[in-house]
Amino acid sequence: MPRPVVSPPSSISAREAEVLALLGEFLSNAEIAARLFISVRTVESHVSSLLRKLEVPDRRALSRHAAEQARPQPSAPAPVLPTPLTAFVGRVRERAELAEAVTARRQVTAVGPGGVGKTRLALAVAARIAASEGDFPDGVWFVDLVPVTDPARLGATVAAAVGVGEQPGRDIDESLLSALAGRRALLVLDNCEQVRDGVGPFLERLLTACPHLHVLATSRARLLTPFEWVYAVPPLSREGGDASEAVSLFMERAAAAGLPPDPTVRGRVVALCERLDGMALAIELAAARWATLGLDGLTAGLSDQLRVLSGGPRATDRHRSVRAVLDWSHDLLGPADRALLRRVSVFVAPFTAGAAGEVAGYAPLTPAAVADGLGRLAEQSLLTALPAASGTRYRALETIRQYGAERLTEADEALNTQTRHAAWCLSAAVALGATDTGADWRARFDALAGDLRAALAVAAGQPSRRPEAYVLALRLAELAFAGNLLGEAQQRYEQAAELAEGDGDMVSAAAAAAAVPAAEALRHAAGVAGCRRHGDDMYRLHLAAGEAARRGGDAAGAARDLAAAATVAYRFSSEFTRLPAVAEVAGVLGEARRTAGPVDDPAAAAGVALAEAAVLADAFGAVQGDADNSAEETVARAERAVALARQAGDPVAESAALDALSGARTWAGRSFAAADAARRRIDVLAAAPRTPGSAHELTDALAMAAGTAVGVGDLAAARRWGQELAGLPMLAEVGHYATSWLLVADAFVGDAQGVLAGGTRFLDAWEQSGRQRSFSLGPAAAAAAMIHGLRGDEQARARWLALVEEAGTEAEYRYGYGAVFDAMLLLHRGEAAAALERLAPEPERVWKWVSWIWLHWYVALRAEAAVFAGHPEAEARIAAARTVVAGNPAASAQVDRAQALRTGDVPGLLRAARDFAAAGCRYQAARTLLLAGGEHAKAGAEALTALGLQVAG
Missing domain, CATH: 3.40.50.300 (P-loop containing nucleotide triphosphate hydrolases)
Known part of the structure; x- marks a missing residue:
């Protein structure tokens, strides 16, 4: 650029001034044009204009005039933009x-x-x-x-x-x-x-x-x-995952450091850049240390970003490290704003001015000064203001938070500020409540949860603040459970129990007092574990609760907890990864009896009675159900447990006792009475306060009500309770369990689309759960396999049958639900002999596997297979089945169909079709029309096609 001229006349333009300055250097028009990157003609035009405006006679006079007006000192070099030393990425x-x-x-x-x-x-x-x-x-x-x-x-x-x-x-x-x-x-x-x-x-x-x-x-x-x-200026974009600007910058700078990252780590670099908030300098400094720390070292070190994110000497010391950058900003603040910056560092989530006032508003700051100071910190880009309909919130980047925390410690304000922060968290948690958990509640919980967790982590690490930490942990557990974060809820209840009992240095009286709340927290943790279908944890936590109650001098509570542990081992045995030995559980039950012995407590007595009923029910479940007196004795014990629980006013215990009664009635061959007991559980629990224990009991009650309804042919009720179970948000972690009985009911209905949709959710949830095994999962998988078979999709059927082997047990599939679903498919295909073989064992021989739900379906299908196969005992099997299934509309319709098929009674088949339709069995109604032949066969075929099923057999 040319040297500037001194005070050119106002009529001279900027470009003319440049031409005049170069004329003062006695350059030719061509040289001036080259300097200014303009044409010679344009220079000639500017020279003519200058001659006129400055009123000089010729070009030589114009050059002398310019030279006289120029500064005496040499002109400064033409300024240029600084040249970056590294490539600019993104933006x-x-x-x-x-x-x-x-x-x-x-x-x-x-x-x-x-x-x-x-x-x-x-x-x-x-x-x-x-x-x-x-x-x-x-x-x-x-x-x-x-x-x-x-x-x-x-x-x-x-x-x-x-x-x-x-x-x-x-x-x-x-x-x-x-x-x-x-x-x-x-x-x-x-x-x-x-x-x-x-x-x-x-x-x-x-x-x-x-x-x-x-x-x-x-x-x-x-x-x-x-x-x-x-x-x-926003942080670098992190949208696009491993193709984001932040990741691209990291990869480019890391490669420049001498060790190009393997492309396979880009996914993990995404998380790293997220923790660095997309800040360009932080990413560059992290990338510079890639070659020496590696991804694992960097990830671990980011808990102390101010130490890790530093580099070597740089032209500007401000950019040598993140700490230097923040020191620069901090030094520009006044004393009050420095105090506010360090105090609000305790917030990990966006916070309001009101929250900051409660936490940071102590001398020399006031709440009013805090509100004003937040605006100034936002002006200085040390906080980000986040306007919303609910009001403005403020947020600090993680590096700034860590910097403020250091300054807080240096100022000796950490304990005071952290204590005030914990008090604010607890107050906000109490105000939030754990009921009426709609969308607004979830948003408010999400806004609070991060700070609750942070306050708990700090308080739990300071022995003097353990009582405070216990309250925080308990409240966080309650809110996490209300928000269906079951894994965290269990963890926080267990943490609360540990915090309640302190570090073991308490005197005996204090230790005993602390053991009582610890036992209660452990009971809640066991309830959450039940909702998660973790039998091992339920057993462990009930035992731990019993020990805590014993230390606290609560004999009745200890008896209830020990009895609950023994009951869990039998009621939920299929949900254990390692079932405790029989001798161990017997020992626990014996200890529960001894502890409850001298205690006149109805709840303790009810708990022990329930454990005894559960043990007996399990014992008779292992043998053939022909010992009527023993089965009735089990029913009597279960009825006593129900009465004691009702006397104690404990709906959760009463529901558990009704479950034992339902099981006992099953072994006694009283299917309808078993279903009635299962239904009563839902009514009993309707008035129970929502706790982890009652929530777990409700999930089991809905599952058992749906299962027993299937067993007695009440498919509408089975689907209603199955849908209610599948819709429980807290079962998101165990969605396979939640959808299992709805899959079974839909399969009996013949709702292929419902099974296909539910099967997808079932499979996804089962994979996420770590492929759990449970008694209800095998039937669901077998039901889905049957529907795929009815649709003619053998590949899908094979996949579901392979899942049956993982989700259920071989004996259950071979003799129980598997025999039922396989026989239905074989009969659909016209393979009567194979169906007869699949159902060959007498019901009494496979009582353990068919008595609970599958008995009515087993005997009805067995009678029909005998008819199709021309078995000589077909009539006898029909008569025996009719006695067993009396009152079951669907199974009775199947027995009636078998009789009509045996005698060629077409009107009887049409009556059976109507009965199937009334019972909600659309598949069997359509297939019955097909079997009726003639004009009815066409309607049956069309109905099967409408259901998405093949017409066969």
Whole structure:
């Protein structure tokens, strides 16, 4: 660029002034054109204009005039943009937006926290504009204000950068304004925050005097000029996962450090960049340490980002480490704002001004001062303001939080602030409540949960604050359970129990008092484990609760807990990964009896009675069900347990006792009475307070009600309870269990689409659970396999049958539900002999596997298979089955169909079709029409096709 002229007449344009200055160097028109990148004709035009305006006779006189007016000192070198030493990554959208902004507006301020990449972005935009030579033909100038500590030196600093010196009779500011008055140029002012109070007035004078000048400023805070347009520089984009800008920057800089990352780690780099909040400097510093720390080392070290994120010597010490960047910002704050910054570092989630006032508003700050200070910290880009319909919240980046926490410790304010934060968390948790958990509740919980967890972690690590930590853990457990975060709920209940009992140094009286709340927390943890279908944990936690209750002198509670542990081992045996030995469980039951012996407590007596009934029911489940007296004895014990639980006023215990009664009635061959007991459980639990224990009991009650309803042919009720179970949000972790009985009921109905949709959810949830095994999962898988068989999809059927082997047990499939579903499919295909073979054992021989749900279906199918196969005992089997299934509308219709088929009674078949339809068995109704033949067969075939099933057999 040419040296500036001194005070050119106002009528001379900026370009004419440049031509005049070069004439003063006695350059030819061609040389001037080359210097200014314009044509010779344009130079000739400017020379003619200058001759006229300055009223000089010729070109030689014009050159002498220019030389006389030039500064006596040599001209400054032409300013240029700093050249970045590394490639600029990403920011395509931001570059375009910012370039458009600085073209359209006189002053644009790029604002953001230190290390976000403001300078690099501004340089990239400036280079883009300089290359275009469109809107700013007179050039782009870059000025770094870091060295400026005195606002009075702003003009001199800018003048030196653009090559303007003092002129006779004028100070440097006046000379600068005069030199730039006619320029169409862009001035980039970098790092304005430290002279923020001086930059505003300076820019107002500059832009007023230079109407064609535009300014792009970078700052950690707005400059607050009336004509300012603010552009908030965001962190690097993390959208797009491993193809995001943040990941691309990390990979590029890590490769530059000498060890290019394997592309397979990009997925893990995504998480790393998330923890770094997309901050460009932090990512660059982390990438620089890739070669020595590796991904695991970096990930582990980010708990102390200020230590890990540092580099070697740099031209600007401010960018040598994240700590240096934050020190720079911190030093610009006043004492009150420094105090506020360190105190709000205890918040891990966005917080309101009210919350900050409660936590940080102590001397020398007041709540009112806190609200004002938050705005100033946001202005300095140390906090991010997040406006919302519910009000403004504030958030600090993780590096700033860690920095504030260090400063909090240095100021000896950590304990006071953390205690106030914990008190605020607890108050907010109490206000939130654990009921009426709608969408708004979930949003409020999510906003609070991070701070609750952080406050708990800090308090739990300080022995003097263990009682406080216990309350936090208990409240967090309750809220996590209400929010269906079952894994965390169990963890927090167990943590609360541990915190309640302290570190073992308490005197005996205090230890005993602490054991009582510990036992209660462990009981809740056991209930949550039940909701998660974790039998081992239920057993362990009930035992631990019993021991805690014993230490606390609560004999009745200890008896209940020990009895509950023994009951769990029998009631939920299929949910254990390692079932305790019979002798061990017998010992636990014996201890429960001894502990309850001297205690006159109805609940303890009910618990022991339930455990005894469960043991007997399991014992008779292992043998053939022909010992009527023993089966009836089991029923009597279960009825006693129900009565004792009702006397104790414990609906959860009563439901559990009714479950034992339902099982006992099953072994006694009383299917309808068993289903009635299962239904009563739901009514009993309707009035129970929602606790983990009652919630677990309800899930089991719904499952058993649905299962026993299938067993007695009440498919509408089975689907209703199955849908209610599948819809429970708290069962998201065990969605395979939640959907299992609905799959079974839909299979009996013949709802192929329902089974296909439910099967997808079942499979996804089962995979996520670690492929759990449970008594209800095998029937669901076998039911799905049957539907796929009815559809003619053998590959899908094979996949589901393979799952049966993992989800259930071989004996159950071979003799129980598997025989039922396989026989239905074989009969559909017309393979009567194979169906007869599949159902060959007498019901009494396979009583253990068919008595609970499958008995009615087993005997009805067995009778029908005998008819189709022409078995000589077909009539006898029909008669025997009719006695067993009396009252079951679906199974009775199947027996009636078998009789009608045996005698060729078409009207009887049509009556059976109507009965099937009334019972909700759409598949069997359609198949019966098909079997009726003639004109009815067409209607049956169409109905099967409408169900999505093949017409066969």
